[in-house]
Amino acid sequence: EIHWDLVLHFNSDEDEEEEKDLNSLFHHQHYPFSSLSPEIADITILLSAPSKTFNLPSLLCSYAIITNPKLKQQFDFRMTCNAHRMKNCVAFPAIIAAYTQCSYWVDKTRKLYRDNFLIVKKFFLQEKYSNLVDVVEQEATFLLFINFNKAIAHFKYIDPMTKQEIYPLPRNIDIVTGKSFIPEINDGGTFDPLNPDALKSFFFERIAVLFMEGAQFSLEDGDGWIRLNLATEPKIILEIVHRIGELLDQLEEEIKARDK
Structure with a gap:
C-alpha cells in the first residue's frame, strides 16, 4: 500500500490561512486492506x-506487516531464498522515527500538495481554459493528472489539401499504426504503452516543461493525459501553469489566423 500516509481531501473553497489547523484540511482516512476483517488480515x-513521504529513498527501507505467523514464516523463508538477508541498520530507527516523531512533516507536506493543487485547479477554472482542461481532484499522493482531451479536440482541424486531421495539440499516437494511443496491460499486469510521449514531447519542445505521460490513467481517452508532480515550490507550479496557458492562447490565435 504505497502513499497511504499521503491521503488528501480538501475543498477548493476552504480557508487557506496559515493558522488554520492543518489536520482539518484532510478529511479522508486510509483503511489498510488487512483491517477490513480478521479473515482478510x-x-x-x-x-x-x-x-x-519522509524523503528516505537512500535508506532502502521498506517493510511488511503480516499478522498470520505461518504466513510470516513462509514470507521470511522466501526472502531468505531470494538472498534478501542484508538489513540496513539505519533503516529501523529511521522508520520508527518517521512514524512516531514526524507527523508535522507529513502535515506540512500534504499542505504543500494541497496549495499546489489549488494553484493548478484555480488557473484552469478561468473561463478561457475551463472548457479545454480538466484537472483531477486526487484523494492522495503528489501526482496530479491533467486531461487535455477537450483542448486536443478543440484545436483539431482538417487540412484542406490532404483532407487529413491535423492536431496542433497532439494526441499520443502509435507511430506504426497511426492509431490513437491506448495503454494495454501485458501478462505481467503492467502497462505496455506503444508511444506515450507525443503530448509530453510537445509540451517540452514548446514551453520547456517536462511532464510524465499520464495515459495510463484512462483506458478510454488516455491519449490526452499528462501527469504533474506537485512536490515542488509553489512558484514553480505557478510558472508551469502560466506557460501552459500562454501555449493554449497561442494555439487559439493560430485558429483565428487560419480562419481568416
Missing part, C-alpha cells in the same frame, strides 16, 4: 515504505 501481506 489472516491472508494478507501488507507491503509499504516511508521512502517518498
